[in-house]
Amino acid sequence: MEPAMLIITLVCGMLVSRIGLPPLIGYLVAGFVLFVFGIDKESLPLLQQFANLGVTLLLFAIGLKLDIRSLFKAEVWAGSSVHLILSMLVFVPILKILSLIGLTQLTDLSIEQLTLIAFALSFSSTVFAVKVLEDKGDVQSLYGRVAIGILIMQDIFAVLFLTISKGDVPSVWAFALLLLPLAKPLIYKAFDRVGHGELLVLFGLVMALVVGAWLFEAVGLKPDLGALIIGILLAGHKKSSELAKSLFYFKELFLVAFFLTIGLNGLPTVSDLVLAALLVLLVPLKILLFVYILTRFKLRSRTSMLGSFNLGNFSEFGLIVAAVATSKGWLPSQWLVIIAVALSFSFLLAAPLNATVSNIYQRFQQRLIKLEKSPLHPEDRPIPMGNPRFVILGMGRIGSGAYDELHDKFDGEILGIERKQVLVDLHRANGRNVVKGDASDTDFWEKLDHAPNLELVLLAMPHHAGNMFAVQQLKRLNYPGKISAIVQYSDDADALRASGVHSVYNLYEAAGAGFVDHVIHELLQASDKKTLEEQETLAAKALNDAS
Secondary structure (H helix, E strand, O other): OHHHHHHHHHHHHHHHHHOOOOHHHHHHHHHHHHHHOOOOHHHOHHHHHHHHHHHHHHHHHHHHOOOHHHHOOHHHHHHHHHHHHHHHHHHHHHHHHHHHOOOHHHHOOOHHHHHHHHHHHOOOOHHHHHHHHHHHOOOOOHHHHHHHHHHHHHHHHHHHHHHHHOOOOOOHHHHHHHHHHHHHHHHHHHHHHOOOOHHHHHHHHHHHHHHHHHHHHHOOOOHHHHHHHHHHHHOOOOOHHHHHHHHHHHHHHHHHHHHHHHHOOOOOOHHHHHHHHHHHOHHHHHHHHHHHHHHHOOOOHHHHHHHHHHOOOOOHHHHHHHHHHHHOOOOOOHHHHHHHHHHHHHHHHHHHHHHOHHHHHHHHHHHHHOOOOOOOOHHHOOEOOOOOOEEEEOOOHHHHHHHHHHHOOOOOOEEEEEOOHHHHHHHHHOOOOEEEOOOOOHHHHHHEOOOOOOOEEEEOOOOHHHHHHHHHHHHHOOOOOEEEEEEOOHHHHHHHHHHOOOEEEEHHHHHHHHHHHHHHHHHHHHHHHHHHHHHHHHHHHHHHHHO
């Protein structure tokens, strides 16, 4: 039956992906289909082990990408905490009302059990949210960074629940784990020496599954907590991103097993489907709570709304919480299936909402602006452009060189825009007029002040996608001036010209031409020098002969 399992899982994942939804919904459906064919979790113990590995590697990957400093921002740690508490305070009475109107799955549940369900439903999907941000190119936008920070905080809440749910008193040796940071230099030295191939992957698996999961479990702590903490310990290394990418497909493959095991718990009944659909009505409440909370932290209403819609769904971590709760007997097993179906329904709702969020914001903009608090968040204030004639997007080496060339003739009429604060500070120290902003971020164009005398925008960003996006935004703003761009590849140049860029400068072609000009110049100089020396020699010889 194993080949059929793989085929059914693949087909379901592909069909779901074709309609623009995350494949994980297909894996849940595949689990239900396999259950119809008589397969359950008990008959596949190895699948459950793979599922546990998937969760462990997921937390390890989160740790590798975690910047602890980002969690200290009030809109992240306080926003996520307040939203969790308010969600539970709102969801529990609603669940109680549903039980009173006769939904049998809720009638016999205690307040503690309803609170546990509300806790599981309060999480938002990391997988879905990151996919939406990547598709939009908004991962580094303010709302994207806030959303990801909140997701990480929610993940931490889930890990704390998983740790507490273990129920065992940790061994006294658990205190020895506090010495792990002292081993950091040794671990980093090994990290440096594993190279970039299969040894890197093996190193990551050892760190996640042995140093993290096994070591923590050996002293009575939850293995998932160990994987997260070891991931955080490695996050400061220069190769942490490379390691996360190397383990990506292992993590994704094992998570397929996790979603399959959810479906193998049993088919939802008609009443389960009805209840799951009713639970999805909680998603708009989640969104409204996020909008209100984020505007309390002085984010713009637009930033708050984009971030809130990105978080407007249920989470795979809610499924993990439900799986632990059902395995412990804290919830009836049918609730794992109900939450799985509700998760799928929430994705079906969230996909079109995120696609139309800008239109929804425009419709309710005047009402939403009234929620804003002054002064606005420092990163969410309008970007002061002044009134320049020339704007350079991207102040790396090329942008800086262009700025200096223009500066000789148009001093005081140039503005550089750079997304890295360290470069902004360096340019300002060198006397250049540079402001912080990311032209590949939709927020940047929304916050940009109008510059009526702008004649030329020079695109000097390192990535073609960012330059193309900037061209699209300039068109959307009806910019009437000229656009020039610097590219590395000829096909990029063709795409930019087709999009309306007036002049394109191919960096490598120009560098090659410049190199040849330099060589020819040197050769001519050498030739002239040689000719002059020969003439001097002949003159000296003639003078000697005459004497």
